[in-house]
Amino acid sequence: MLRSASAQIFRQVVRHRSTDTSLILERSINRVQLLGRVGQDPVMRQVEGRNPVTIFSLATNEMWRSGDAEAGPLGSEQSDVSQKTTWHRVSIFKPGLRDVAYQYVKKGARILVEGKLDYGEYIDKNQVRRQATTIIADNIVFLSDNVRERV
Template sequence: MINRVVLVGRLTKDPELRYTPNGVAVTTFTLAVNRPFSNQQGEREADFIQIVVWRRPAENAANFLQKGSLAGVDGRIQTRSYENSEGRRVYVTEVIAESVQFLEPKSSHSSNQSASTSNTGGGSQNAGKGKYRKPQPDDPFAGSKPIDISDDDLPF
């Protein structure tokens, strides 16, 4: 049996980091993934997929991703159900991420945010939420010259 999911999309809101009673980190976020086709009106639609990340990758995702960040997720689909407060059975389908990749520099996304967000995280929109955001260095590739590589030189 194979249960493998690979997704690339943007976060719809900041990730939520929590800890289990045993101290295990768990982060949840929703990833908006564009569909590969347009609808009858010519508009692109997206699927909004719930992602769950555990342990150290959960802490990393919470610290370095934010609303609008481009992320890649590799994991598996899991379904579960529970009874809500009204006594109805609720079914949930989510992706349990084994790996989360940050697909753009934080500075490229932060520059698109409002002035209240900074690259150092000091004045971020998440201030006061108990999250630690490590300061990021300046772009090491800024001002560098493009490399001329022909398609024949690539290994793929």
């Protein structure tokens, strides 16, 4: 499956040379896959003149061992397990997916989100300029049993 996906990506690379200039247009990739747990129930927001958006947070965890990895007296390892949680902001603009996510994604659910990274700026309530990284989702896979039964 990975081989066919890689082959498909390479086939999609577009190179075009114009007779007037030496302009080269190449296709690029901005893809993200996150597997984690939902941190809050989704919220649907709508700004005047724009389509609504469903927003929620997703937590991913990274774990590693530190210290000696030698076996102790009973075969236990003498190392500590450390964990780091990273929170991601997920936004969904796609109409069908936006509504399904708003209805079925719940706090604590385990989901896989596929989409792209988006960087932007906003001004907070204290008039301070902030930067934000958002995952623009175009697919969600529900992995919690209770959610799959309801969809």
